[in-house]
Amino acid sequence: MKQESLTVGAVIFPGFEMLDLYGPLEMFGLAGDGFQIRIVSESGEPVESSHGPRAIADDLFSDDRRYDILLVPGGRGTRNEIHNRVILEWLKKRSWDCRFVTSVCTGSVLLAVAGVLEGRKATTNKLAFDWVASFGVNIEWQRKARWVEDGKYFTASGVSAGIDMALALVDHILGPTAAEEAALRAEYQRNTDADRDPFANVP
Amino acid sequence: MKQESLTVGAVIFPGFEMLDLYGPLEMFGLAGDGFQIRIVSESGEPVESSHGPRAIADDLFSDDRRYDILLVPGGRGTRNEIHNRVILEWLKKRSWDCRFVTSVCTGSVLLAVAGVLEGRKATTNKLAFDWVASFGVNIEWQRKARWVEDGKYFTASGVSAGIDMALALVDHILGPTAAEEAALRAEYQRNTDADRDPFANVP
Numbered sequence A, B: 001m002k003q004e005s006l007t008v009g010a011v012i013f014p015g016f017e018m019l020d021l022y023g024p025l026e027m028f029g030l031a032g033d034g035f036q037i038r039i040v041s042e043s044g045e046p047v048e049s050s051h052g053p054r055a056i057a058d059d060l061f062s063d064d065r066r067y068d069i070l071l072v073p074g075g076r077g078t079r080n081e082i083h084n085r086v087i088l089e090w091l092k093k094r095s096w097d098c099r100f101v102t103s104v105c106t107g108s109v110l111l112a113v114a115g116v117l118e119g120r121k122a123t124t125n126k127l128a129f130d131w132v133a134s135f136g137v138n139i140e141w142q143r144k145a146r147w148v149e150d151g152k153y154f155t156a157s158g159v160s161a162g163i164d165m166a167l168a169l170v171d172h173i174l175g176p177t178a179a180e181e182a183a184l185r186a187e188y189q190r191n192t193d194a195d196r197d198p199f200a201n202v203p
Helices: A018-030 A085-097 A107-113 A161-174 A176-185 B018-030 B085-097 B107-113 B161-174 B176-185
Strands: A006-011 A035-041 A054-056 A069-072 A100-104 A147-150 A153-156 B006-011 B035-041 B054-056 B069-072 B100-104 B147-150 B153-156
Touching (some): A006 A018, A006 A085, A018 A035, A018 A069, A018 A100, A018 A161, A018 A176, A018 B018, A054 B054, A085 A107, A100 A107, A100 A161, A147 A161, A161 A176, B006 B085, B018 B035, B069 B085, B085 B107, B100 B107, B107 B153, B147 B161, B153 B161, B161 B176
Parallel strands (some): A006 A035, A100 A153
Antiparallel strands (some): A147 A153
C-alpha cells in the first residue's frame, strides 16, 4: 500500500538508552519508504547516551515542528528529565498534535510526568516498574505486557521490547506485509503478541 | 568475576546501519562495568547512518589508538567503504592488535576486503550474501549461521543477529551470568546457538 511518508520525531536527552532509540528507528527505517526519521533534542550539541556513544539532533525543541509519530526512549537520564520543564512541555505539546505517541522502557515515565498518559493503559520495563508506576494519577500501569496499545499511545516494556512495539505500529499503519519485511531485513524474530511477556515474572 | 574493563572500538562511516552498531553496543553497555565504548571514524564530523540519524565519533582513525574489541557494522555505506583505503588500512592494523574482531551484517565485507578474514570462517546477512561472499580469496563464508566464531573473529549475520553475537562474546569473556544479566536488563530473548539460524532458508 503506497502512502505518504510519516515523520518520526525521536527524542534524545543526556543518558538516553541506545537500543530504546535505535531499535524502533531501525524498524521504521527498514519499512520501505514509509517513514522519515528526525532526531530531536533541547540543544544542538552532541548528546551522550547512558553507555557513552553520542548522537546529534536534526531538530531542536525550539524549532516547534510537529511529527506524525513521537518516540521517547528511556535510560538512566529519565531520572533527571522528569524535572526538566522544557522537555516535559515539548512532550505535552507534541503528544497533542501527533498521530501516535510511542515510548520504550522508562521513556513512559516522561510521558506520565508530562501528563499525557492520564486515563490510559501503559507499561515500562520490569527493573524500574515500581518507580515509573509511582507517577501519574490515573494511569493503568500494566506489569505483564511486551507493549501496550491504548488509542494512539504505544508504550513498550524494557529496551528490546521497543523493536516489537515499533513493528506493531508499522503493522498498524502500513499493514502486516510491511512489518514482516522490516523484520526479515533485520533478521529479527518478531513477537506479534503484545500480551506475551517472557519477563513479566522476573523478580 | 571482576576484571579490567575492555575497550570496544566501534567504527562508523556514512551509511552505517543503526541496529548493527547499537544492538551490540547496548549489550556491552549492559554487561556491568566490563566494557568501555568508543565510537571511531575517519572524521570528527557527524556521520549519517543509512536511515538518517547521525552519530559522532569519540576517536579518529588518525588517533591511532588500539582497542580490545573491534566492532564493524554493516549498512549500505559498505558499498562505498570497500573502496576507501583509509578505513581498510585502519581495520587491517587494528584487527592485528586487538583481542577480538566483530562484525554485523555486511560489516564483514569490509573485513574481507581489508584481508583480515583470509583462512577464516565468517558470515554476513542473507540479503547481501552473494555480494559479500564474492570477496576474499580463501574465506569460508557460512550461509547458515546466526553468527560465526573462528578464533578471535566473531561475525554476525543480519542486523539483529549482532545482539546475539555480542552476548556470545560477553559470555566468552565474562561468563554466562554476565551475558544473561545483560539480556535480562534488555528484556531480550537470547539465541545462544550460533548454528540456529531461522533466516537461513529465506529466498
